[in-house]
Amino acid sequence: MPRNLVTNLSAVTGIRELVGFNKDGPDQVLVLVMAHDSSGHPEVAFLSVSGGKLAPLSYDPSSREDRHMLKHLSAWDHDYGETSAYIN
DSSP: OOOOOOOOOOOOTTEEEEEEEETTEEEEEEEEEOOSSTTOOOEEEEEETTTOOEEEOOOOTTOHHHHHHHHHHHSSEEEETTEEEEOO
């Protein structure tokens, strides 16, 4: 019986959570990355699956909308249209 083989495409450190896929960029995954400063807030970025490169999205901690977005992305449940995913 053949065994499933795992192929490591690249190593990316600091990823805290895989959030979702980019409908407009099938090679990109939305991720939360551990904070690089003393704020403790994760950073939001797109990860290129084929290249392993992170493209950070802008985030303004003084913006109410940005804080709400980060809280939503950090939640343990996510809705994708008519499908919901959550950690049990």
